[in-house]
Amino acid sequence: MIKLIIFDFDNTLVNTRGATIKALKYVYKKIKPKVSFKKFFEICDNFERNYNFKRREWFYYFTKNWKKAKELEKIYWEIVMKNTKVFKGVRKILKKLKRKYKIVLLTLTDGKKGTKMRRIKRLKLDKYFDKIYIGMENVKEYKPKISAFKRVLKDFKVKPKEVIMVGDSYERDILPAKKLKIFTISFRKRNNADKVIKNFNSLIKIINYVSSF
Secondary structure: OOOEEEEOOEOOOEEOHHHHHHHHHHHHHHHOOOOOHHHHHHHHHHHHHOOOOOHHHHHHHHHOOHHHHHHHHHHHHHHHHHHOEEOOOHHHHHHHHHOOOEEEEEEEOOOOOOHHHHHHHHOOOHHHOOEEEEEOOOEOOOOOOHHHHHHHHHHHOOOHHHEEEEEOOHHHHHHHHHHOOOEEEEEOOOOOOOEEEOOHHHHHHHHHHHHOO
């Protein structure tokens, strides 16, 4: 029987990608680096893939000016917050799931302390979760480390077979969960998860089915 559901945040519950690209395009125009936007984006993406989420360091790489990098970081997050949208059906589904299961959010820092929580609260999603884990901020453990998932299991006193992980990243969400034999559901991506959903309307049906065993 399923007792706990773990959700990722960015690009699982909310559409962050479009907001991020819009913010990076703004920064790109302000910096005017001697590279194409595609290359600029690749360099920023590489910082993130290597778990450096500090946007000011991304932008300092191009500007070599800390003051300007910090100013751009502030504007970047303002644009992201303004343009991040909750995926259709998310609030309705979380409300229903909360009646029957424990729900937690397992996410990563945005590189600037407090930013991720402000983004979550701005969208009024915090009320649906029994606990919010922000790796590298309110907890030292972070995805994709197995210890991040073990921390959640320990806190809620549940076994892997009693948990479902819902996320979009193979490396950060699906793979570490599968290593612990947690049932995995991938949002929109076919990345070796146990199930793939295209929208949240089908989520409850899958969870209830898995919980019946």
